[in-house]
Amino acid sequence: MIELRQVVKRYGDVNVVDHVSLAIPRGKITSLIGPNGAGKSTLLGVMSRLIKKDGGEVYIDGQELSQWDHCLLSQRVSILRQQNHVDLKLTVRELVSFGRFPYARGSLQKHDWELVDQALEYLKLTDMQDKYIQHLSGGQRQRAFLAMVIAQDTDYILLDEPLNNLDMQHAVEIMRILRSLVNVLGKTIVIVLHDINFASCYSDYIVAMREGRVVQEGDQDLMMNAQVLKNIYNLDFAITEINEQKICVYY
């Protein structure tokens, strides 16, 4: 379980993350939503130790971040951020094999390669595994990085806007894969999303942030409520059910 207690992150005098306490439910997809500058990405960065916090504690499976061994932690938690620009002559397969670094330290065994193959399969990248990543489209590259994270085989997967730059088809595809990671493999996923309808259709739990604080959190069903959303975004929402999914219109 990931648990945050009174986490603070300051840039200058501004508390970008302002005393946030949060418990991420296990075995579920939790979406972080909120307007720009709400501190979602920063919070995710703090959770994953990419960003140093200025106060508070983050517990992963009962142990504070600073107490964790770097390598062991990377076998529990993985993170994928928005920009993944790599200027290397890497094939998709080689990139995905980096996911095994926390276990194999560079000398991959048969078991590691099996997991790499599985991850490639999972994201339908097997056909293009020998292509160089510079030659891929944005969506394909995104999937390649996701495959690397899946090969890392961690209990917790943190994703910062993984749907950015993806067309509808690929965005839906990614969300379905995440869904099956949770349903089949029992992973816990925390994801920063901008599209509320994606959050509504694919997540179990929603945490809404604004100005560095958690405004409201709850099961997806409760959070998809016109009053709750208005409170977060300052917009009027109309929510209807289509195919038993709550869809909101705010244009």
Add this chain to the structure above:
Amino acid sequence: MKATVTDKRKLQLLAVISLALIALYVLVGLNADNWRYALSLRLPKTLAIILTGAAIAYSTTVFQTITVNRVLTPSIMGLDALYLFTQTVLVFFFGSRSVLFQTAHINFFLSVGLMMVSASVLYRFLFGGESRDIYFSLLVGVILGTLLQSAASFLRMVMDPNEFLILQGRMFASFNNVNTALLLPAAVVVIPILLAGKGNLALLDVLALGREQAINLGVDYERNVRRLLTTVVVFVSAATGLVGPITFLGLLTANLARELIRSYQHRYLLTASILIGIITLVGGQFVVERLFNFAAPLSVFINLGGGVYFVYLLLRGSQS
């Protein structure tokens, strides 16, 4: 895995070329009368060239990997400028006949020590605060370097011309007056670290993915970067003390290695880079000594070649 096979072939080829060039440089022109004398001159020089080539190639490749930037060399941290500044200050205040300037060991350890201190101050900038990324500290290095350069050239303006001439010998990298007294200390410093560097190869591959991916994959980023940067500084200092400022060579070798080797793996990249460094220096020195009869120092050719290649890299980078 076809790529690794061709990469291995290329490395073998590079190794053969380096050995051939070394043999050529050491052996050509020897005869029964002069071999004792000639070898006593050539062997230390060859050793210095190999040490320098390896140290510069290794440190530049590692530096580029850490900074995830292919057009940087460690000289951007202002190390060369600091070296020149130190030498200028020594001559200006203590005179060219002072022990600090003339005694090789003292001068070497003084210069190396100062470069280490200044680099560790730069690390403070590097990891002193969260918002300061690696480019911030590089910028500090650039500015410090420029400041030191200006200060040094001011001192040289007002210096006694005779002293200036002596100082000038230190200002350009030259293999014709290698500091043979420094061979042993430099070798003792460089060779063990190079051998121990084997354990870093997989780590460097991961660092090349950038800070965030490295941390995600369980690398203790700050500790490892600090450790590797220390190696870089030690190597640059050793090479500079041995022959003078020559970091531009690194840009050449590191990038040629990256062009030549198809794999991203540092086990190939570093080896290729070191071999290319040796080939460039030994081959270049052979040409300068035997064909041009010492008409121009090798560093002139290196800087010319490196400069042209740098412009090419920038132009190509701006296109993609």
